[in-house]
Amino acid sequence: MRVAAALRDxxxxxxxxxxxxxxxxxxxxxxxxxxxxxxxxRWSDAAILIALAVVGRFALVLWLxxxxxxxxTESAWWEExxxxxxxxxxxxxxxxxxxxxxxxxxGRYELDLGILVLTYVMLGWGLNIVVxxxxxxxxxxxxxxxxxxxSYALLAQYFGLSFWLCLPLAGIxxxxxxxxxGFPVLRLRGDYLAIVTLAFGEIIRVVLINWxxxxxxxxxxxxxxxxxxxxxxxxxxxxxxxxxxxxGLEPSPxxxxxxxxxxxxxxxxxxxxxxxxxRRQPLGRAWEALREDETACRALGINITTTKLTAFALGAMxxxxxxxxxxTRQGFISPESFTFIESAIILAIVVLGGxxxxxxxxxxxxxMIGGFEVFRGLEEWRMLVFGIAMVVIMVxxxxxxxxxxxxxxxxxxxxxxxGALVGEGRG
Amino acid sequence: xxLELETVSAGYGAVxxxxxxxxxxxxxxxxxxxxxxxxxxxxxLMTICGDPRARAGRITFDGQDITALPTHAIMRGGxxxxxxxxxxxxxxxxxxxxxxxxxxxxxxPGRDLERVYTLFPRLKERAAQxxxxxxxxxxxxxxxxxALMARPRLLLLDEPSLGLAPLIARQIFSAIRELNARExxxxxxxxxxxxxxxxxxxxxxxxxxxxxxxxxxxxxLLDRPEIRDAYLxxxx
Numbered sequence: 001m002r003v004a005a006a007l008r009d010x011x012x013x014x015x016x017x018x019x020x021x022x023x024x025x026x027x028x029x030x031x032x033x034x035x036x037x038x039x040x041x042r043w044s045d046a047a048i049l050i051a052l053a054v055v056g057r058f059a060l061v062l063w064l065x066x067x068x069x070x071x072x073t074e075s076a077w078w079e080e081x082x083x084x085x086x087x088x089x090x091x092x093x094x095x096x097x098x099x100x101x102x103x104x105x106x107g108r109y110e111l112d113l114g115i116l117v118l119t120y121v122m123l124g125w126g127l128n129i130v131v132x133x134x135x136x137x138x139x140x141x142x143x144x145x146x147x148x149x150x151s152y153a154l155l156a157q158y159f160g161l162s163f164w165l166c167l168p169l170a171g172i173x174x175x176x177x178x179x180x181x182g183f184p185v186l187r188l189r190g191d192y193l194a195i196v197t198l199a200f201g202e203i204i205r206v207v208l209i210n211w212x213x214x215x216x217x218x219x220x221x222x223x224x225x226x227x228x229x230x231x232x233x234x235x236x237x238x239x240x241x242x243x244x245x246x247x248g249l250e251p252s253p254x255x256x257x258x259x260x261x262x263x264x265x266x267x268x269x270x271x272x273x274x275x276x277x278x279r280r281q282p283l284g285r286a287w288e289a290l291r292e293d294e295t296a297c298r299a300l301g302i303n304i305t306t307t308k309l310t311a312f313a314l315g316a317m318x319x320x321x322x323x324x325x326x327x328t329r330q331g332f333i334s335p336e337s338f339t340f341i342e343s344a345i346i347l348a349i350v351v352l353g354g355x356x357x358x359x360x361x362x363x364x365x366x367x368m369i370g371g372f373e374v375f376r377g378l379e380e381w382r383m384l385v386f387g388i389a390m391v392v393i394m395v396x397x398x399x400x401x402x403x404x405x406x407x408x409x410x411x412x413x414x415x416x417x418x419g420a421l422v423g424e425g426r427g
Numbered sequence: 428x429x430l431e432l433e434t435v436s437a438g439y440g441a442v443x444x445x446x447x448x449x450x451x452x453x454x455x456x457x458x459x460x461x462x463x464x465x466x467x468x469x470x471x472l473m474t475i476c477g478d479p480r481a482r483a484g485r486i487t488f489d490g491q492d493i494t495a496l497p498t499h500a501i502m503r504g505g506x507x508x509x510x511x512x513x514x515x516x517x518x519x520x521x522x523x524x525x526x527x528x529x530x531x532x533x534x535x536p537g538r539d540l541e542r543v544y545t546l547f548p549r550l551k552e553r554a555a556q557x558x559x560x561x562x563x564x565x566x567x568x569x570x571x572x573x574a575l576m577a578r579p580r581l582l583l584l585d586e587p588s589l590g591l592a593p594l595i596a597r598q599i600f601s602a603i604r605e606l607n608a609r610e611x612x613x614x615x616x617x618x619x620x621x622x623x624x625x626x627x628x629x630x631x632x633x634x635x636x637x638x639x640x641x642x643x644x645x646x647x648l649l650d651r652p653e654i655r656d657a658y659l660x661x662x663x
Contacts, residue, residue, distance in 0.1 A: 285519075285523065285526065285530060286527075286530065288516070288518075288519060288523075289527050292517060292519060293515075293516055295510065296510060296514035296515070296516065298478060298498050298499075298502075299476065299502065299507075299508045299509075299514070300502060300507075300528055300530075300531055300573070300574075300577070301498070301499045301501070301502025301503045301507075301531035301532075302499060302527075302530075302531055303497075303499040
C-alpha cells in the first residue's frame with residue numbers, strides 16, 4: 001500500500017523533474033570556437049538529476065509516509081523561552097553588538113561583516129516603517145538607498161561637502177524622493193502599489209546608469225571621501241591633527257573600521273528608537289490603523305494623504321542615511337549596488353522577521369546576511385541553499401520568525417498575542 | 428438644524444446613486460433612513476463625509492457649508508461615523524481602537540474612555556484584546572465607541588444591527604436611545620431593520636433608488652401601509 005503510494009508519488013516527481021531538468025540542464029546553448037551558437041546536449045546529466053529526484057522522493061515517502069509538513073502560526077517552541085528570556089535577550093544582543101570590536105577573536109573580517117549586517121538591520125527597520133507599520137508594500141526601497149549614496153558622493157565630488165554635513169542632507173533628499181514617489185501612488189493599494197514602487201526603483205537605477213555625464217554612469221563614482229572622526233582624519237601617517245595623534249594611539253587601519261562599525265550601530269539604533277517612539281505617538285498609531293483599514297481611517301478623520309506621505313518620507317529618509325553611510329564606507333559606488341535584488345533582500349528581512357517586530361528584523365538580518373557569508377564557500381550554490389531555506393521558513397513559519405507581538409497600548413499587563421489571532425498584512 | 432442636505436446628488440463614476448436628496452437632522456434628534464439594498468443609504472452617509480463628494484446640492488453642518496471640505500476636515504468638525512460593516516482595526520487592541528477615535532480630535536482620551544466604558548462595560552473587560560477577536564456585537568459596540576471618542580455632535584450610524592442576534596441588536600439600539608436622551612446627541616441612523624429603527628427615531632425618511640419618497644415621524648411611517656408592505660413584510 002505504502003509502496004504503491006510511494007511509487008505513484010515518485011513517478012509524479014519524475015515528471016516534474018523531467019519538465020524542469022530537460023530544458024534547463026539537458027539542452028544548453030554554447031558558443032563554438034567559430035563564434036556560432038549551437039546546442040550542446042547533456043542527456044546523462046539530466047538523467048542523473050531526474051533519477052536523484054525520483055529515488056529521493058520514493059525514499060522520503062516510504063520513510064515519512066507522505067507526512068506533509070504543517071505550517072504553524074502558533075508560537076514556536078523557541079518563542080516562549082525567548083519571551084521569558086526576552087527581558088535579557090535584547091539587552092544581551094545589544095551588549096554583544098556594542099562590545100563586538102573588543103571581543104577576542106574579532107578581526108577586520110568580523111567587523112566588516114558586522115558593519116554589513118548592521119546596514120541591513122537599519123534598512124530593514126527603515127522599510128518596516130513603510131511595510132510593517134503603514135502596510136504599504138514597497139518593492140523599490142533600494143532607490144532611496146541609492147539616492148542617499150549618490151547624494152553624498154555627488155555633493156562631496158562637486159561641492160566638497162563633508163560627510164557629517166551630507167549625512168542629514170542625504171536623509172532629507174531621500175525623504176523628498178519618498179514624497180515624490182508617494183504622491184502618484186496615494187490612491188494605489190496592494191499589487192498595484194507594489195508594481196509602481198518596483199518600477200520606481202528601476203527608474204532611479206536606469207537614470208543613474210544613463211546620466212553618465214553627471215553620475216559617471218555604469219562606471220560609478222570612485223574616490224568618495226572617507227569619514228573623519230568629527231573632523232579628525234584617520235590617516236596612516238600619524239601626523240598632528242589626525243585621529244591617532246590626537247588620542248596618542250598607534251596609527252592603525254582598524255581605527256576607521258571600528259569607527260564605521262559604531263557609526264552604523266548608532267544610526268541603526270536611532271532608526272529603531274524613532275520607530276519605537278513613533279509607534280506610541282498619534283502618527284505611528286495612524287500608520288497601523290492605515291495598515292488595518294483605510295476606509296475606517298477616513299471615517300475617523302485621519303488625513304490619509306499626510307499619513308501615507310510621512311511613512312514614505314520617513315522610511316526613505318533612513319534608507320538615504322544608510323546609503324550615504326554605504327558610500328563613505330565603500331569609497332566607490334555604482335548602479336550595480338542598487339539592483340532589485342537588494343530591495344528583495346531588505347523586504348525578505350522584514351517579512352522573515354515577522355512584520356512589525358523590531359527584534360525579529362534584527363535577527364532576520366543577522367541570519368540572512370550572516371548566512372550569505374557563512375555559505376560563501378558554496379559559491380553559486382549559495383543562492384540555491386538560500387532559496388531552500390526561505391521556502392522552508394515560509395512553509396513552517398508563515399508569519400515570520402517572531403510572530404507574536406505585544407500590543408502598542410495596553411491596560412495593565414502587556415500580553416503577547418500569537419500571530420494566529422491576528423490577520424495577515426495586506427499590502 | 429445641525430445637519431441639512433439640500434438637493435444633493437452623488438454617485439460613483441457613471442452611476443448616479445443619489446438624486447436631489449433633501450433631508451435635515453435637528454439638534455438632539457434621532458433621524459432614521461430606511462431603504463432596500465442598493466437604495467443609496469450608505470452612499471448618503473458617505474457623501475455627508477465628503478467621500479464621494481456631492482456632485483450637486485449643498486450640505487451644511489451647524490450652519491457651515493461643508494460640501495467642498497476634504498473628508499478629514501469634515502470628520503474633525505463634529506461629525507463621527509460608525510461605518511458599514513463596523514470596520515474595527517482587527518490587529519489593534521480595543522483600547523488602541525478607541526484611542527484612534529480620539530486622536531484626530533486632539534484631546535486627552537481619558538474622560539471619553541470612561542464615558543464609552545460606562546455605555547459599553549463589555550469594552551472595558553476586553554480592552555487589551557485585539558479588535559478582530561471580538562464577537563460581532565462587541566465589534567459594533569467598539570465601532571460606536573470609537574466614533575464617540577471624538578466627542579461628535581452628530582453621530583452617523585450605518586446599519587448597526589447588521590448580522591447581530593436580535594437581543595444584541597436591541598442592546599445596541601437602547602444604547603443609542605440612551606446617548607440621545609442623556610446627552611442630547613443627534614443621530615442619523617441608516618437601517619434595514621425598519622421596525623426597530625422607526626420605533627427609535629423621532630423622524631424617518633424612506634430612500635428608494637437614490638430619491639427620498641416619504642418622510643414623517645417614525646411611528647407614523649410605521650403605520651403606513653406601503654412601508655409595512657415593502658420593509659416590514661407584515662402586509663397582505
